[in-house]
Amino acid sequence: MEILELNNISKSFGAIKALDDVTLSLRSGEVLGLMGDNGAGKSTLIKIIAGNFKQSSGTINFENQKVEFSKPMEARDKGIEVVYQDLALCDNLTAASNIFLTREIKRNFGLIKIINFSEMFKRAKDIFKDLKSETLPDEEVKMMSGGQRQAVAIGRTKLSKAKVVLLDEPTAAISVRQVAEVLELIKQLKNQGIAVVIISHRMPDVFAVSDRIAVLRRGQLVANKLAKESSPEEVTALITGAIEKA
Amino acid sequence: MTEQTLEKNKKKIKISNLHEIGLLIALILVLLLFSFTTENFFTQRNFTSILRSASYVGLIAFPMTFVLITREIDISVGPSVAWSGLFFVILIKWYDFSYFSSAVIVILWGILLGYFIGIARTKLFIPTFITTLALWSALRGYSLFVTEGRPIAISNKEFRYLFGGDILGLPTVTWIMLGAFLVFWFASKYTVTGTNFYAVGGNPKAARNIGINVDRVKILALIGTSLFSAIVGILFVARVSSGNANLADGMEFDVIAAVVVGGTALAGAVGTMTGTLLGCVFIAMISNGLIHWGIDPDLNKVVKGIIIFLAVVINSNVTFKSNSGGPKED
Numbered sequence: 001m002e003i004l005e006l007n008n009i010s011k012s013f014g015a016i017k018a019l020d021d022v023t024l025s026l027r028s029g030e031v032l033g034l035m036g037d038n039g040a041g042k043s044t045l046i047k048i049i050a051g052n053f054k055q056s057s058g059t060i061n062f063e064n065q066k067v068e069f070s071k072p073m074e075a076r077d078k079g080i081e082v083v084y085q086d087l088a089l090c091d092n093l094t095a096a097s098n099i100f101l102t103r104e105i106k107r108n109f110g111l112i113k114i115i116n117f118s119e120m121f122k123r124a125k126d127i128f129k130d131l132k133s134e135t136l137p138d139e140e141v142k143m144m145s146g147g148q149r150q151a152v153a154i155g156r157t158k159l160s161k162a163k164v165v166l167l168d169e170p171t172a173a174i175s176v177r178q179v180a181e182v183l184e185l186i187k188q189l190k191n192q193g194i195a196v197v198i199i200s201h202r203m204p205d206v207f208a209v210s211d212r213i214a215v216l217r218r219g220q221l222v223a224n225k226l227a228k229e230s231s232p233e234e235v236t237a238l239i240t241g242a243i244e245k246a
Numbered sequence: 247m248t249e250q251t252l253e254k255n256k257k258k259i260k261i262s263n264l265h266e267i268g269l270l271i272a273l274i275l276v277l278l279l280f281s282f283t284t285e286n287f288f289t290q291r292n293f294t295s296i297l298r299s300a301s302y303v304g305l306i307a308f309p310m311t312f313v314l315i316t317r318e319i320d321i322s323v324g325p326s327v328a329w330s331g332l333f334f335v336i337l338i339k340w341y342d343f344s345y346f347s348s349a350v351i352v353i354l355w356g357i358l359l360g361y362f363i364g365i366a367r368t369k370l371f372i373p374t375f376i377t378t379l380a381l382w383s384a385l386r387g388y389s390l391f392v393t394e395g396r397p398i399a400i401s402n403k404e405f406r407y408l409f410g411g412d413i414l415g416l417p418t419v420t421w422i423m424l425g426a427f428l429v430f431w432f433a434s435k436y437t438v439t440g441t442n443f444y445a446v447g448g449n450p451k452a453a454r455n456i457g458i459n460v461d462r463v464k465i466l467a468l469i470g471t472s473l474f475s476a477i478v479g480i481l482f483v484a485r486v487s488s489g490n491a492n493l494a495d496g497m498e499f500d501v502i503a504a505v506v507v508g509g510t511a512l513a514g515a516v517g518t519m520t521g522t523l524l525g526c527v528f529i530a531m532i533s534n535g536l537i538h539w540g541i542d543p544d545l546n547k548v549v550k551g552i553i554i555f556l557a558v559v560i561n562s563n564v565t566f567k568s569n570s571g572g573p574k575e576d
Contacts, residue, residue, distance in 0.1 A: 073457065088455045090448030092515040093441070101445055102457045104438050114436045 002064075003028045003195050004049070004080075004164055009058035011044055011219075018044040019055070020219040026164065031186060031196045033210030033227065035203075037239050040216040042199050046166050049197075050082045051075035063163075079163035083153045083170065091142035095135055096124035099155045127155045131188050133181070146174030147181030154185050165189055167198045171205045183209050203232045217241060265509035265561065269524045273531065280535035287538045294417060300530035301423035303497070304523060305478050307504045308430040309470030311522045313374075314505055315447040316464050317514030318367065320471040322378035324497035325385035328490065330356060330479025332389050335398045335489030345405055349480055356476025357469055364465030374468065382498070389491035397490040400483070409484035419481050426474075431519040443467060447514035496547070503550060504529045507557040529553075 004026040011019040019041045026032055036042045047053045049060070051069030060067050062078055069075040072082075089098050097104075100120050106113040124137035133151035135144065141152060150170055157165045167186070171179045179202075186209045189196050200206050206213065206227075213230050215223040215238040223230070223238050223246040230246070237243040281288040306323050313320050330352050337348040363381070366372045409418050434440040445453045446463045454460045482493055508525030510517025532553065536546045 084455070088449070088452035090445045090452055090515075092444055092448035097441060097445075101441070101453075104441065106438070113438070115438060115441065117436075 001028055002026070003062065005061040006045075006049070007059045007061070009045070009048060009055045009060070011041075011048060011053065012056045017219050019048070019216075022058075022216070022219075022221045024214055024221060024224060026195045026197065028163065028195050029190055029193045030212065031190050031198065031210045033206035033213045034197055034199045034216070035201075035206060035213060035235055035239060036216035039218075040239075041219040042216055043168070044219075045216070046082065046168065046197070046199060049075070049164075050080060050166060076160065079161065080166070081157035081160060081162040081164070082166045082168065083150075083157065084168050089141050089149060089152055092140065094138050094140055095128075095144070095148075095152045095155070096120045096137040098141055098152050099124050099127065099159055101156075103159060123159075124155065127158045130158065130192070131155065131185050133185065145178055147178035147185075150174075150178075150182045151185055154189070157189075162194060164195045164197070167196065169200055170198060171200060171202050179205060203235065206235075207232060215239060215246075222246065266518065266521050266524060268560070269508065269521065269528060273524060273528050276528070276531055276535065280531070280538060284535070284538040287535060292534065292538075294412075296527070296530045296534045297420050298417040299533070300526040301417060301419040302478055302481065303500045303504050303530065304423045304526040305419070305426055305481075306471060306474045306497075306501045307508075307522050307526050308426055308519055309467070309474050310501050310505050311430070311508070311510050311517050311519060312434070312443045312467040313471050314502075314510045314512060315443050315514055315517045316467045317447050317450070318374040318464060318468060319502070319512070320363065320374060320378045320468060321498045321502070322363075322381035322385060323471055323475045323501055324494045324499075325382050325389065326356075326359065326472060326475035327479045327482060327494035327497055328492070329385040329389045330476040331483045331493055332393065332398070332479075332489035332491060334480050334483055335400055336392070338400055339398055345402065352476050352480055353473065356473040359476075360469030360472030361465060363472065364461075364468040367468065368461035368464055386491070393489070393491045395491060397488040399488040401487060405484055406487055409481055410487075419485075422481070427519060427523055434519050439463075439466070444515065447516075499550070499554075500529055500533075503554040503557070506554060506561065509561060511561060512558070 006024045009022045051072045105116045107116045121137040135148045135151045210227045337343040366377045504525035508521030
């Protein structure tokens with residue numbers, strides 16, 4: 001089933017055309033690797049899907065219904081979550097507190113609402129178990145490795161029962177061993193029927209998890225094909241413009 | 247692997263409590279030192295006196311802990327206390343307000359002042375240090391101007407006995423402080439509001455992205471210190487039966503020193519109410535003990551200056567060490 005369809009999306013910032021007639025769709029349980037050089041329009045596309053920007057023209061269908069998001073909250077409510085490159089975690093809070101931030105589980109004592117830590121720890125533990133991550137719910141994030149931090153950020157999307165997860169450079173700035181950990185997290189999301197879009201510059205990482213590869217160049221979609229029918233060499237050529245279209 | 251992580255976890259718990267345990271040990275050592283070197287330090291009366299001054303400081307130090315955690319500061323609390331007390335007395339003496347309605351007006355004033363500092367910070371982007379520095383000068387200056395530097399006396403025995411005296415062997419202000427401590431301790435540990443202070447201090451950008459109203463959290467923290475400065479102003483009046491423009495001189499220093507000695511980082515994000523409580527008692531005990539040693543009050547200030555410097559050195563080292571065990575590459 002197509003969960004997300006982008007039809008003829010264009011976006012202009014003044015005279016600059018950041019996206020030009022992009023048509024792309026995404027299925028549940030599919031991992032799409034979105035590639036392109038700096039300024040190719042990847043971030044703009046992600047921001048349109050996430051509700052940060054509004055497209056200049058074109059339509060978006062989510063679960064076969066036309067949607068228009070005027071702010072990120074609306075996209076999030078529908079089940080579209082973004083995990084940003086800088087992760088947006090509070091180092092001084094525990095993993096569970098980070099996952100539940102603004103959505104804390106509370107117990108009512110008359111007028112006073114108390115955070116139910118034991119329930120939050122329990123639920124966070126289940127989330128990490130689902131993600132097959134060894135992250136401890138009651139550990140402060142500042143003590144964690146890059147892979148564990150990604151698990152916390154992705155764990156937050158699990159809490160909202162996201163159907164589409166957009167990952168912005170999830171494997172940048174972490175060690176080789178942790179990359180494997182993060183790729184495993186992405187596979188777990190896929191196995192649970194979640195559609196994942198991963199933006200990355202790291203070719204091997206993208207090919208390791210993606211079912212399909214889409215390449216943007218100067219705002220235009222120049223490739224949209226199955227990963228097994230493409231190759232890193234071809235994608236590199238598409239990004240740089242050595243191959244016009246594939 | 248799991249065992250390793252567990253081991254790491256145990257170590258982390260040790261580090262986060264290290265400061266409070268260290269401070270408690272330091273407190274006991276200072277207590278023993280003064281007890282054995284002076285005659286009148288280890289007496290019930292003197293302990294009551296230490297508790298009393300720690301309580302006035304503590305009432306402002308608890309909200310100040312939240313302010314520092316959210317990466318802000320309020321240095322106007324000393325003059326704010328003096329002006330609030332004076333304002334309270336002026337309303338009673340010059341405008342014939344009742345004690346109760348005067349107190350309500352002064353408390354509302356405190357809330358409004360904090361709101362102003364918060365709005366200046368979040369809407370006009372003026373650092374709280376600058377706004378409160380301006381207030382530090384303006385409030386003291388205006389207090390001196392209005393009174394021409396002379397105290398304004400009031401005489402109301404009930405008010406003095408109730409709020410300036412003792413209840414069940416402890417100063418009233420100490421009971422109020424302990425009540426405030428419980429509320430702040432509880433809020434910091436078990437409420438969403440408390441968590442939001444830490445989240446905003448830990449990563450303001452992330453907090454905003456996730457949907458926390460960062461501006462509102464900061465304004466709330468700043469209302470806290472101003473509100474409690476107003477309350478302490480009234481309690482001071484009850485103690486000394488007058489409004490005085492020179493009251494609470496240098497109190498901002500004692501409050502911030504107590505919070506920092508208690509382990510709260512000036513850079514924000516880190517700090518506990520228990521630490522602040524210990525810090526208040528520590529600062530009050532040192533001030534008191536030095537007087538018993540017969541050290542000049544001016545030199546007393548030098549010693550306090552050295553203590554706050556050392557506290558920051560220790561604090562930042564502990565923080566640094568616990569951080570360096572953090573996001574590692576493997």
